[in-house]
Amino acid sequence: MSLSILVFAKQVPDTANITGQAMKEDGTVNRAALPAIFNPEDLNALELALELRERYGGKVAVCTMGPPAAANILRRALYMGADETILLTDRRFAGADTLATSYALACAARKYGSCDLILCGRQAIDGDTAQVGPQLAEKLDLPQITYVESVEWVRKGRIRAKAQIDGGYEIIEAPTPILLTVLASSNAPRPVGAKRLMQYKKAVTRSELSARHGGRDYEDANLLAAEEEGLRARGLWIYEWGVDDLEADARHFGLAGSPTKVKQIESVVLTGSGTKDVPPTDEGIRDLVHELIEDHILS
Numbered sequence: 001m002s003l004s005i006l007v008f009a010k011q012v013p014d015t016a017n018i019t020g021q022a023m024k025e026d027g028t029v030n031r032a033a034l035p036a037i038f039n040p041e042d043l044n045a046l047e048l049a050l051e052l053r054e055r056y057g058g059k060v061a062v063c064t065m066g067p068p069a070a071a072n073i074l075r076r077a078l079y080m081g082a083d084e085t086i087l088l089t090d091r092r093f094a095g096a097d098t099l100a101t102s103y104a105l106a107c108a109a110r111k112y113g114s115c116d117l118i119l120c121g122r123q124a125i126d127g128d129t130a131q132v133g134p135q136l137a138e139k140l141d142l143p144q145i146t147y148v149e150s151v152e153w154v155r156k157g158r159i160r161a162k163a164q165i166d167g168g169y170e171i172i173e174a175p176t177p178i179l180l181t182v183l184a185s186s187n188a189p190r191p192v193g194a195k196r197l198m199q200y201k202k203a204v205t206r207s208e209l210s211a212r213h214g215g216r217d218y219e220d221a222n223l224l225a226a227e228e229e230g231l232r233a234r235g236l237w238i239y240e241w242g243v244d245d246l247e248a249d250a251r252h253f254g255l256a257g258s259p260t261k262v263k264q265i266e267s268v269v270l271t272g273s274g275t276k277d278v279p280p281t282d283e284g285i286r287d288l289v290h291e292l293i294e295d296h297i298l299s
């Protein structure tokens with residue numbers, strides 16, 4: 001048995017290292033002011049995919065929707081061991097809320113073709129909604145297991161996984177194809193392999209290849225076509241899909257397709273005035289608990 005696994009990964013602002021104005025006037029993220037990283041739990045999803053490929057054989061593809069620079073996380077995925085990478089990039093995808101994001105990812109999954117498992121991280125560290133995975137499963141009419149801690153086995157048409165729930169975990173058996181959302185606690189993502197880094201650092205998208213040739217119009221230059229063929233053969237081709245490459249209703253993409261608008265973001269900074277000394281006595285603790293209940297922080 002071999003598995004075809006598609007991992008969705010997001011390039012996110014490194015929220016721990018904000019260097020400029022985080023938000024633009026229109027409520028979208030000012031990505032230029034924020035160093036970009038591979039969303040941490042998507043590294044766990046990729047690691048799980050690579051482990052399952054080692055167990056059962058097969059192929060691992062990684063897809064991201066983002067600006068052209070998001071190709072950087074796809075190169076990292078290649079360095080870790082991915083077989084194929086897809087960049088969904090188009091100005092018309094920009095500003096998407098989770099509904100529009102999951103719509104675009106569902107279109108990409110259909111274009112990619114049938115696969116046994118679709119893996120997402122549980123949550124992205126910027127939007128923090130944990131909505132895209134479940135929405136994507138819904139749009140693809142797939143069963144889903146969220147908060148996956150580990151996969152016990154995959155057999156023809158079935159999977160058995162351990163998923164976290166409040167105060168414990170569940171062992172779930174379900175039919176495949178299926179979508180899983182993966183937890184940070186599920187594994188320790190492997191480091192980038194030096195040999196693979198040397199092998200795949202030249203992996204490029206069509207736009208990057210064209211830019212390398214001074215942005216000359218691609219179709220006219222057989223040179224670029226021949227070069228593309230050569231790159232594909234060496235696994236150095238990052239597929240690049242835009243709105244026109246997807247069978248889709250473009251009105252459902254990006255800001256236009258997003259009922260949710262991020263109105264404002266601000267950093268919450270706890271100040272000294274926000275703290276209170278609690279005497280380490282039974283009475284002190286009792287008073288604190290009463291206060292928290294009164295403030296509806298505790299119920």
Ligand SMILES: Cc1cc2nc3c(=O)[nH]c(=O)nc-3n(C[C@H](O)[C@H](O)[C@H](O)COP(=O)(O)OP(=O)(O)OC[C@H]3O[C@@H](n4cnc5c(N)ncnc54)[C@H](O)[C@@H]3O)c2cc1C
Binds near residue numbers: 065098
């Ligand atoms: C501060 C902030 C607040 C926001 N609040 C909301 C909100 O309340 N409602 C709303 O609809 N939108 C909101 N957004 C927009 C939201 O971030 C985007 O829609 C985003 O593309 C997906 O949502 P998320 O970041 O919460 O991802 P999550 O749902 O947390 O992501 C879960 C998983 O889905 C996959 N995934 C998500 N995005 C991509 C991608 N671009 N490419 C590939 N895989 C992906 C990854 O595997 C990821 O781990 C917010 C954005 C910001 C910055």
